[in-house]
Amino acid sequence: MAVTPPFLAALRREPTTHTPVWFMRQAGRYMAEYRALRERYSLLDICAEPDLAAEVTLQPIRALGVDAAIIFADILLPLDALGLGLRFAQGEGPVIERPIRAPADVAALPAVEAREVLGNVGAAIALVRAALTDGPPVIGFAGAPFTVASYAIEGGSTRQFIQVKRFMYEQPSAWHALMERLVEFSVGYLTSQVEGGAQALQIFDSWVGVLDGADYTSYVLPHQRVLFDRLRGLAVPTIHFGVGAAHLLQLQRDAGGDAIGLDWRTPLDEGWAIVGHDRAIQGNLDPVVLFAPWPEVERRIDAMLDRAAGRPGHVFNLGHGILPGTPVETVRRVVEHVHARTAR
Numbered sequence: 001m002a003v004t005p006p007f008l009a010a011l012r013r014e015p016t017t018h019t020p021v022w023f024m025r026q027a028g029r030y031m032a033e034y035r036a037l038r039e040r041y042s043l044l045d046i047c048a049e050p051d052l053a054a055e056v057t058l059q060p061i062r063a064l065g066v067d068a069a070i071i072f073a074d075i076l077l078p079l080d081a082l083g084l085g086l087r088f089a090q091g092e093g094p095v096i097e098r099p100i101r102a103p104a105d106v107a108a109l110p111a112v113e114a115r116e117v118l119g120n121v122g123a124a125i126a127l128v129r130a131a132l133t134d135g136p137p138v139i140g141f142a143g144a145p146f147t148v149a150s151y152a153i154e155g156g157s158t159r160q161f162i163q164v165k166r167f168m169y170e171q172p173s174a175w176h177a178l179m180e181r182l183v184e185f186s187v188g189y190l191t192s193q194v195e196g197g198a199q200a201l202q203i204f205d206s207w208v209g210v211l212d213g214a215d216y217t218s219y220v221l222p223h224q225r226v227l228f229d230r231l232r233g234l235a236v237p238t239i240h241f242g243v244g245a246a247h248l249l250q251l252q253r254d255a256g257g258d259a260i261g262l263d264w265r266t267p268l269d270e271g272w273a274i275v276g277h278d279r280a281i282q283g284n285l286d287p288v289v290l291f292a293p294w295p296e297v298e299r300r301i302d303a304m305l306d307r308a309a310g311r312p313g314h315v316f317n318l319g320h321g322i323l324p325g326t327p328v329e330t331v332r333r334v335v336e337h338v339h340a341r342t343a344r
Contacts, residue, residue, distance in 0.1 A: 007068040011237035013313035019342035020067035025321030026060040033059045054127035075143030081117040099155035103174035114188035122196030129197035140198030144205035145182040146220045179223040187230045202239040209244025228256025249274045264319025269307035280313035287318045
């Protein structure tokens with residue numbers, strides 16, 4: 001009988017040989033191998049070429065010994081596929097060239113099939129699966145509809161969220177139409193990833209923490225719930241992760257997900273109690289802790305593991321992505337320490 005990998009077992013709240021570990025942004029600029037590729041290719045070039053995306057995905061598997069691989073892509077690829085234009089400006093981050101600012105812009109979104117315009121992501125997953133025949137599972141992912149819609153409306157990164165909130169409040173019909181369109185596209189996109197071999201899916205709601213509970217309930221929850229209900233049919237476990245969302249944890253639980261990801265602002269045991277122990281939990285070391293001296297890193301890890309109390313269903317991760325400049329050796333030691341500390 002095949003043994004369930006620890007990562008997948010934890011998402012099902014089954015006993016594991018050790019607490020599984022993976023990291024958001026575990027492939028990226030902190031790794032020399034990735035920086036070498038970026039000297040020759042842009043981020044979008046790497047995302048577009050399955051061979052390159054697969055290679056970047058595999059780099060941390062070789063270097064770190066993590067318990068899951070996450071396909072290298074970007075949450076904003078759907079916006080380019082939907083005709084809004086996407087580029088990354090030096091020092092500015094993502095730029096949406098044709099942002100949505102009026103109901104007519106929503107109505108003008110083309111009817112495209114995700115597997116046709118973003119089939120390269122599923123193809124990259126297939127290459128990773130072929131390279132990891134006896135290795136860790138592969139995670140597919142997408143941005144949550146609210147976060148993707150926010151980028152589409154703001155035209156890029158923001159701290160104030162003026163445009164997106166005005167759009168929600170002034171054009172509620174167009175807002176809901178946009179969310180429905182993004183849910184539909186996301187289902188097709190994630191389905192193609194599972195068809196490529198993804199064994200789990202994560203939904204990143206990176207900006208959802210800017211909403212209060214009432215706005216989340218009115219403008220996001222119904223659509224997020226539809227998304228997770230549709231994903232249930234894919235028969236792979238799902239992770240629902242939001243940033244700055246401690247005040248929304250109960251609502252996120254209601255929206256769906258086999259596991260809820262916590263950012264670093266919420267003590268793990270307190271967050272798990274809010275979510276409920278009938279769900280798995282993922283998280284949630286502060287990414288900046290990885291810059292600290294090792295004794296401090298080790299102390300923080302042990303404190304977090306103590307909060308998990310050995311309960312089945314904990315996936316060790318950071319509370320957000322690995323930051324550029326993070327020492328690779330520290331990341332590797334985190335994996336080794338968690339594995340040793342939780343060996344059962």
